[in-house]
Every structure is written in C-alpha cells, then in structure tokens.
Amino acid sequence: QVELVQSGAEVKKPGASVKVSCKASGYTFTSYYMHWVRQAPGQGLEWMGIINPSGVGTTYAQNFQGRVTMTRDTSTSTFYMELSSLSFEDTAVYFCARAMVASTSWSHGGYWGQGTLLTVSS
Amino acid sequence: DIQMTQSPSSLSASVGDRVTITCRASQGITDYLAWFQQKPGKAPKSLIYAASSLQSGVPSKFSGSGSGTHFTLTISSLQPEDFATYYCQQYNSYPFTFGGGTKVEIK
Numbered sequence: 590q591v592e593l594v595q596s597g598a599e600v601k602k603p604g605a606s607v608k609v610s611c612k613a614s615g616y617t618f619t620s621y622y623m624h625w626v627r628q629a630p631g632q633g634l635e636w637m638g639i640i641n642p643s644g645v646g647t648t649y650a651q652n653f654q655g656r657v658t659m660t661r662d663t664s665t666s667t668f669y670m671e672l673s674s675l676s677f678e679d680t681a682v683y684f685c686a687r688a689m690v691a692s693t694s695w696s697h698g699g700y701w702g703q704g705t706l707l708t709v710s711s
Numbered sequence: 712d713i714q715m716t717q718s719p720s721s722l723s724a725s726v727g728d729r730v731t732i733t734c735r736a737s738q739g740i741t742d743y744l745a746w747f748q749q750k751p752g753k754a755p756k757s758l759i760y761a762a763s764s765l766q767s768g769v770p771s772k773f774s775g776s777g778s779g780t781h782f783t784l785t786i787s788s789l790q791p792e793d794f795a796t797y798y799c800q801q802y803n804s805y806p807f808t809f810g811g812g813t814k815v816e817i818k
Contacts, residue, residue: 624807626755634747634755634798634809650806651712684754689766697745697802699766701754 591615593685593702600708606673609705611685618642618666622688624698625659625670627681637683639694640668648694675709682706713737713801717810723818728789732813734782734799743803746775746784749812750795758797759784789815 596610611623625637638649640659647659658671668685683705686698714737724730734744742762747755757766759775762782772787786793794817799810 626809633812634749634800636800636807636809639807648805652806686755689757689760695743695802697757697760697800697807698755699757699760701756704754 591687591700593687593700595683595685595702595705598706598708600710601675602711603676603709605675605709606671607675607707608669608671609683609685609707611668611670611702613666613668613687616687617691618663620691622694622696623659623661623668624686624688625657626684626686626698628684628704629678629681632681635681637670639688641694642668672707675707677709680707680709712806713740713804713808715799715801715808715810717797717799717813719813720811721814721816723816724789725818726789726791728818730786730789730793730815732784732797732799732815734777734784734810736780736782736801739779740801740803742778743801744775744777744782745800745802746773747798747800748793748795749798755798786815791817 592614594612619642640647660669685702687700688696689699690696716735718733744762746759749755763775796812796814
C-alpha cells in the first residue's frame with residue numbers, strides 16, 4: 590500500500606532555511622509526481638509546487654519562486670522540500686501528496702503524508 | 712492564477728441531511744477538479760477527482776458533478792463522521808489552486 594512518511598516537526602528562526610522530507614513506499618517511486626501543499630494555522634490549503642520524480646522538471650507556485658527547492662533521491666525513495674528565508678508567515682503544516690495518475694503532473698494528490706509542522710519563532 | 716470560490720464557507724446540518732457544496736472557477740477548467748475532506752489535525756483525504764469520479768474506498772454517499780466553471784459536491788445523507796472541512800482544487804493549470812474551504816458542522 591502507498592505510504593508517505595514525513596520528517597518531524599521543526600522550529601526555525603526567521604531568515605533560516607528548513608528541509609522537509611517525504612519518504613515514499615508501496616509503489617514505483619519514479620512513476621508518480623509529488624505535490625507539496627502547506628496549511629497555516631486555522632487557514633486553508635495552499636499549493637506550493639510539484640516535482641517530476643525523474644528529476645527533470647519542477648514547477649513552483651509564484652508565491653514561493655526563489656525560496657523553494659523541491660528535490661528527490663531515488664536511492665532512498667525520498668522527496669525533499671527546502672524553503673529558505675523563513676518568516677513568521679511560513680509557520681504552517683507542510684504536506685507531500687502523491688499524484689493519483691502515473692506519469693503526469695495533471696493529477697490531483699491522491700495520497701498524502703501526515704504533515705510536518707514548521708514553527709518560525711525568534 | 713485561477714481563483715476557486717467555494718460556497719458556503721460554513722454550514723450547519725443534521726444527521727441524515729442532504730448537503731451540497733459549490734465550487735466556482737474563475738475560468739474554465741474542463742473537469743480537472745478534485746474534492747478533499749479534512750478533519751482537525753489530519754491530512755486531507757481525496758474524495759472525488761475528475762469532477763465526478765469517486766476515489767477508491769470512498770462511500771457512494773459522496774458524489775461530484777460539474778464541468779467548466781461550476782462544480783458541486785453532494786453528501787446524500789450526512790453522518791457523524793462527515794462533519795469536517797471540504798476543499799475543492801483545480802489541477803487544470805499551474806498553480807493548482809484550492810478553494811477556501813467549507814466547514815460542515817452539526818446543527
């Protein structure tokens with residue numbers, strides 16, 4: 590069965606960077622794109638971007654351009670999302686979500702990780 | 712960016728009620744529309760994709776319809792486990808935007 594296990598909660602200072610991991614299992618790693626989505630406390634869902642598991646091609650939401658980097662490591666079946674220049678407004682739960690349909694980015698996130706809480710505090 | 716507008720933002724309903732939530736896109740998205748359910752402290756759960764296709768394992772009391780710019784999610788008979796927040800999301804063009812959410816509460 591598909592399982593996405595994310596790294597644990599993080600506390601960072603403003604201006605720092607954070608790297609969240611999402612370890613995938615139960616399916617062919619290189620066949621499905623991975624979304625990243627965040628949710629600020631008490632707020633709705635915000636799509637951050639998507640990564641091609643082949644490593645060729647990522648698309649980021651304009652709100653995060655220049656600050657976010659999505660990568661993957663096929664040897665460990667793990668996706669990463671790194672966010673830099675953190676501010677208090679980046680305090681949120683960050684989710685990875687695997688595309689439902691293979692070999693295409695035009696697919697919703699059918700399977701979700703448990704979420705990683707990032708707290709930005711001085 | 713495509714704006715997704717959900718209505719209502721919240722609603723109160725009783726067990727057994729039929730509930731309909733609407734999602735409107737600021738431009739046409741054909742049927743590239745998904746619905747998610749989220750309970751407090753949990754990750755979203757996919758219910759519907761391609762506007763009307765039921766995700767495997769999701770009970771048939773959930774149904775979706777629509778195409779273009781107007782979509783609906785219907786819960787045919789509300790049960791206690793259905794009280795949650797529901798989100799629509801378009802995946803027709805980047806960025807894949809979400810609606811603001813509809814919180815379904817117990818009357």
